[in-house]
Amino acid sequence: MIRNSAQADSISIHMQTEQLFNPCFIIPVYNHEKPLPEVIDKLRQYHYPCIIIDDGSSVECAAVIQSLVSAENRVSVLIHKINLGKGAAIKNAIKHAYQHGYSHALQVDADGQHSLDDVPRFLEQAQRHPQCIVIGTPLFDESIPKIRLYSRYLTHIWVWINTLSFHLKDTMCGFRVYPVALLHDYLSDHQTGNRMEFDIEILVKLFRQQACVESISTHVNYPQDGISHFRLWRDNYLISKMHASLFFSLLYSYIPQLLKQNVFKMIR
Numbered sequence: 213m214i215r216n217s218a219q220a221d222s223i224s225i226h227m228q229t230e231q232l233f234n235p236c237f238i239i240p241v242y243n244h245e246k247p248l249p250e251v252i253d254k255l256r257q258y259h260y261p262c263i264i265i266d267d268g269s270s271v272e273c274a275a276v277i278q279s280l281v282s283a284e285n286r287v288s289v290l291i292h293k294i295n296l297g298k299g300a301a302i303k304n305a306i307k308h309a310y311q312h313g314y315s316h317a318l319q320v321d322a323d324g325q326h327s328l329d330d331v332p333r334f335l336e337q338a339q340r341h342p343q344c345i346v347i348g349t350p351l352f353d354e355s356i357p358k359i360r361l362y363s364r365y366l367t368h369i370w371v372w373i374n375t376l377s378f379h380l381k382d383t384m385c386g387f388r389v390y391p392v393a394l395l396h397d398y399l400s401d402h403q404t405g406n407r408m409e410f411d412i413e414i415l416v417k418l419f420r421q422q423a424c425v426e427s428i429s430t431h432v433n434y435p436q437d438g439i440s441h442f443r444l445w446r447d448n449y450l451i452s453k454m455h456a457s458l459f460f461s462l463l464y465s466y467i468p469q470l471l472k473q474n475v476f477k478m479i480r
Contacts, residue, residue, distance in 0.1 A: 233339045235316040235389070236309055237262040240301035245273040247324035252280050252287060254328040255320070258335075262287045263317075265305050268295030298386075299410025303399055310396040315342070317395075321386040327431040330387075337426055338389040344424035345394075347380075347415065348387035350432040357434065367412060367451065374458040375419050376470070381427045383412040394423065408447040409454040416458055420466055 237255055241248060241264055248264075255262055266277050266289055274291075281287050290304055302319065309317045316338050320326055326348070337346045352361060364384055371383050388411075395414070398421070404413050419425055 232315055233342065234314050235260055235318055235335055235338065236312075236314040238265065238302065238305040238309065238317045238319050239263070239322050240265045240267055240298050240305070240319075241269060241273065241277065241322045242267045242295060242298075242301075243269050243273045244322035245269075245276040248273075248276060248322050249280060251320065251322055251324055251328070252284065255331070256284065256286075258331055260286070260318075261314075263305050263308060264289045264322075265292065265301035266290070267292045267297070267301045297405075297407035297410070299404060299408075299413075300406040302410060303404075303406075306390065306392060306395050306399065309392045314392050316389050317392050318389045319386055325432050325434060326387045327433075330428070330430045333428055333430075334387070334389050337428060338391075341424060341426055343391055343394065344426045345391065345415070345418065346389040346426045346428060347382065348385040348430040348432075349381045349427045350385050351429055353431065353433050355434040356432075360434075367455075370455040370459075371412065371416060374416050374455065374462050374466075376462070376466075377419070380415055380419060380425060383415045385430075385432065386411055387430055387432075394418070405450060405454055407450055409450045412451065413454050413458070 237258075237260055239248075239251065239262060252262060262284070264277055264280070264287065266274060269277070277289050281289050290301075290308055292301065292304070306317060316335075318331065318334055318338075320328070330348075334346050334348070338344070364382070367384060368382065371380050372378055395418075398414075398418060402417065404410055404417070415425065
C-alpha cells in the first residue's frame with residue numbers, strides 16, 4: 213500500500229526513469245579489424261544495440277565491420293568515406309542515437325583497451341543519475357608506455373586549471389556514458405574539435421555549463437599488438453591549441469561568469 217503522495221511520486225519517478233533508460237553502445241573505428249570482433253563479442257552479452265562508426269577505414273576493416281553487422285541484428289554501422297577523426301565520429305553517433313530515441317550512449321574504444329566487464333557498473337551509475345556524464349578513471353597496469361602515463365598528467369593539470377576544479381579526474385579515457393539529449397543539444401549550438409582533442413574538450417565545456425559528471429575507476433591495458441591512431445605532432449598540436457583556447461575563455465568568460473554568479477548569490 214502507498215501510504216502518502218510523496219511515496220507515490222517517488223515510485224512514479226523511479227518507474228519513469230526505468231522506462232526512459234534506453235542505452236546503446238557507440239564504437240568509433242578506424243582500421244581496428246583485429247580487436248573489433250572481440251569487443252563486439254564481449255558487448256553482445258549486454259543485449260544493447262551497438263553503433264559502429266567506420267571512420268574512413270581500409271577495405272579490410274570495412275569488410276570485417278560488414279560481417280559483424282550481418283551476423284548481429286543489434287549491430288549497425290555509420291560510414292564516413294574519409295577519416296574525419298574520433299570527435300567527428302562520436303558527434304555523428306550521438307546525432308544518430310538522438311534521432312533513434314536512445315537515452316544514453318556508452319562510448320567504447322575499438323582497440324580492446326577497456327575492461328568491458330565494467331559495463332554494468334557504468335550503466336547502473338548512468339541509470340541512477342540519468343542527467344550525469346559517467347567517465348572512466350583508468351587504473352593502468354604495467355603495459356602502459358611510461359611516456360603516455362607521464363604525458364597524461366600534463367593534460368590533467370591543464371584541465372584542472374581550465375575548470376578551476378579537481379573534479380574531472382581523467383578526461384582522456386574513452387570509456388564513458390553520455391546522456392544523449394544533453395550532448396546532442398550542446399553540440400547543436402557549440403563548436404568542438406573533431407579529432408583526439410574532443411574527449412577532453414567536451415568534458416571541460418560541459419563541466420563549465422554545470423553538467424553533472426560522475427567518475428568510475430576502471431582497469432585499462434595496452435595490448436602489445438594494439439593499434440594507436442594518435443598522431444604525435446598533429447594531435448599534440450590540436451590538444452595544445454584546445455588547452456590554450458580553453459585557458460583564454462577561462463580568463464575572459466568563465467571566471468567573469470563565476471564572479472557574476474557569486475555576486476548574485478550574495479545579493480539574494
